[in-house]
Amino acid sequence: MSSAQYPLESRPHSVAHLFLSRVEATPEREAYRYPAAVDGGGEAWRSLTWAQTAQRVKAIAAGLLALGLQSEERVAISSSTRIEWILADMGVMCAGAAATAVYPSTNGEETAYILADSGSRAIFVENGEQLAKVAAHRGELPDLRYVVLFDPAPDAAGAEGLEVLTLAGLEQRGMEHLTKNPDAVESTVQGIAPEQLATLIYTSGTTGRPKGVRLVHDCWSYQGVAQESTGLVLADDVQFLWLPLSHVFGKALIAGQVLSGHVMAVDGRVDRIITNLPVVRPTIMASAPRVFEKVYNGIAARARAEGGVKYKIFKWAAKVAREYARTGQEQMVSTGRRTVPLSLTVQHALADKLVYGKIRAAFGGSLRGSASGSAALAPDIGYFFAGAGVNVLEGYGLTETSAACTVNPADDSRVGTVGKPLPGTEVRIAEDGEILLRGPGIMRGYHNLPDKTAEVLDSDGWFRTGDIGEIDKDGYVRITDRKKDLFKTSGGKYVAPTEIEGRFKAVCPFASNILVIGNDRNYCTALITLDETVIMPWAGANGLAGRTYTEVVTSPEVHTLINGFVQDLNSSLQRWQTLKKFAVLPRDLDIEHGELTPSLKVKRPVVEREYADLIESMYEGAREA
Structure with a gap:
């Protein structure tokens, strides 16, 4: 299955369709890796093939159908990034329902607001802590009936008025449902329409109450096809996923992975990122700028602590990296060729042996590209990593655009920009400098907030981002600031x-x-x-x-x-x-x-x-x- 089978204009109706097609095409290929406890203590990485993944996803979807979940009814997920999050989300989609993403760090009051505003009928929760937040606000949640636990919770019985199941219990119900209705999931998926609600993601809100962003099935199908058509994700990639799946960026990555069929290693524990990288050896990884800043600061701090010659070598190598990357980019922009003077090339080769190789090894040694989003990456840090051979590809997107709408191409990445629009997405600059976007990935509005929707979406489908920017002669978009922050x-x-x-x-x-x-x-x-x-x-x-x-x-x-x-x-x-x-x-x-x-x-x-x-x-x- 390749992007050639799915031209943008004739993409499947949903990621659920993509998922079933992926399973049929490569059932025995590895789909996911995830850490799991082993006998005697400790952890080991385990794998799921696409066929094994499908077995669990279908069981979850059938379990939700057995509970009576209807088309577009909301099912919330409150958990850190882990394999069960992906299985649950895919199960919700294959049941024709709509997932409501809740950050596990969200406090009880705001969690209750999201569940009530979305009208969620069921919720997957990671553990007893997440269950307790729901139980404490039970009286504010008249629509909620079911809770599904990823991890056992001793006090689960305290959730008065709610039916509490384990994930295994839900899957068992699903298997029983499938013995009576073996085609229940496939027929449900076939009935999913492109404009059917797939996801409600609530903006994290730097001011005021969060707003529920309505993203339909076509938004995610578009993301999958558009991402793969750029060549940024390949079938033989290994991607390390640690980003929050409650965030739109993480969700979009799954859409691209299902289409391309590459391996996804999943572990959302931020304190394990550095430990996991040499084990996973990812070829691609998405991240936030703060991670690259912390990596850079850590490298610089260790060099400073070693002092003497080693610190001088690091400072020289960092300067060479920036100059090498900046010069190459300037030449690419002006001449179309990434040429660098011989003297700088020689210095760069020496710095690579002394410093840069160790930096790449810290990322696992196989990384060919790392997408960066959610905030701006400081150009000097971008040039440093580019010169060190860590290809950080800045992109741009919002919750309201189902994540990525622009991204830097791997073969012509330009530090200081957020790249070019994904195929099918249009970008325009308003008279006041605000970036306007239009395309299949744009939300269909804010949930229960028509006035707020009208403020940002016009009748022609243009979305007002609230960001100030510009487009250069080669089509690269540059973000200069948030309109409201100026x-x-x-x-x-x-x-x-x-x-x-x-x-x-x-x-x-x-x-x-x-x-x-x-x-x-x-x-x-x-x-x-x-x-x-x-x-x-x-x-x-x-x-x-x-x-x-x-x-x-x-x-x-x-x-x-x-x-x-x-x-x-x-x-x-x-x-x-x-x-x-x-x-x-x-x-x-x-x-x-x-x-x-x-x-x-x-x-x-x-x-x-x-x-x-x-x-x-x-x-x-x-x-x-």
């Missing part, structure tokens, strides 16, 4: 905070998060948080050993250290963009305090409210700048 100083100068924040992360290897402030102010300031895994080793080597993280980051020594990076940043900015003052926060931003979304975007209003007094103190006695 601010104007009291002096009348516009500032794009995301650009400044990205530059700072590139110059400061200790940075975790930064928030640039300055709306209606006479100069810009910043709130900065530091990466504990990087700053604490520095502290130990610089007379601050034995102090807590909070004591370290609030010390005069660290303020002096970070001030040096701020001055480096300021030297590359226009006068009105420069940071006149900054504050290092006593802890990092996190999801638990509501400062980050589950996809690790900063909730600016929340942070600004929480640290309002600190922000005001940086403007006390200010004179016009």
Whole structure:
């Protein structure tokens, strides 16, 4: 089965159709790998073929049908990324129902809101913790009747008024249903229409209540066919999936994998990423910019700790990597050939032997491409990895576009852009600079919110993204900032905070998060948080050993250290963009305090409210700048 069998204009009605076709085409090929407990303790990676996957998916789908789930009725999933998430989601689709994705980190109140707003009748939950959130808000969920547990929960009986099953129990019901109705799943899939609701994904919402984004079956079928047609995913790939499947990015990756049929290694435990990479040895991987920033900061910190010649070699190699990648890209843009001067090529070859090979080995040694999305990647970090032979392909998409709508081509990736539109997607720049999108992947509206839908979707199908950008002569899209994040100083100068924040992360290897402030102010300031895994080793080597993280980051020594990076940043900015003052926060931003979304975007209003007094103190006695 190849993309040639599925031209964009005649794609199948749903990923459920794609899934059954994939199983028929390559039943004995490996589909998934996942970690599982073994006797005697520990874990080992296990595999499922496409035929084995289909057996479980059909059992889950038939189990849902046996419970009485009807077409487009919502079934929620609240779990971390694991093989059961994929099986459940595929089962929901093959039952003709619609999945409602819930982040496992979402608190009980917001989980209840999502379940009630979506009208979910059933929910798959990972464990007792997720079940408890549902049970605590049972009275607010009149539509919910069934809970399916991935992991056993001793207190499952406490969910009054709900029928609680294990996943194995649901599959058993499904098998019994199939003995009486052997074609139940296939006939249900054949009845799925392209415009039938497939998924409700609630925006993580940097402000206000999350909105349910209505994505139909055709959105996901389009994603699968469009992704494969780019050549970014191949049948013999091994993809490592750790991204949250509650996020639209993770969901879109499954659509592409089902079409191409490559192996997907699934483990959502973020603390195991570095351990898993050499074991999985992925050829492709999708990630968020924060991961690449942390990898870069970790590499730089280790080199600094080794000091002497090794640190000098790293700094030289990092400079060569950036120069090599930037020069090659500039030549590609101007001449159509990625040529680099001989002297730089020789330096690059030496740096590769000394440094870059170790970096590639950290990613498993077989990585040919890594898609990056959900936020902007600082160009200096992008050039570093490109020069080191780690091909980071930035893309762009939103929940409302069923993830990817643009992506960099593997053979002509351009750092600082988010690539070209996927086949079938149109991009236009409005008069005010806002990026407009149109295509099959665009949502069909916000659930129960027609007024909000009308604000962003016009009658011709153009979606207003809220992002500011431009398209170059070769069709590459560049994002300059979020429209709502742009601010104007009291002096009348516009500032794009995301650009400044990205530059700072590139110059400061200790940075975790930064928030640039300055709306209606006479100069810009910043709130900065530091990466504990990087700053604490520095502290130990610089007379601050034995102090807590909070004591370290609030010390005069660290303020002096970070001030040096701020001055480096300021030297590359226009006068009105420069940071006149900054504050290092006593802890990092996190999801638990509501400062980050589950996809690790900063909730600016929340942070600004929480640290309002600190922000005001940086403007006390200010004179016009």
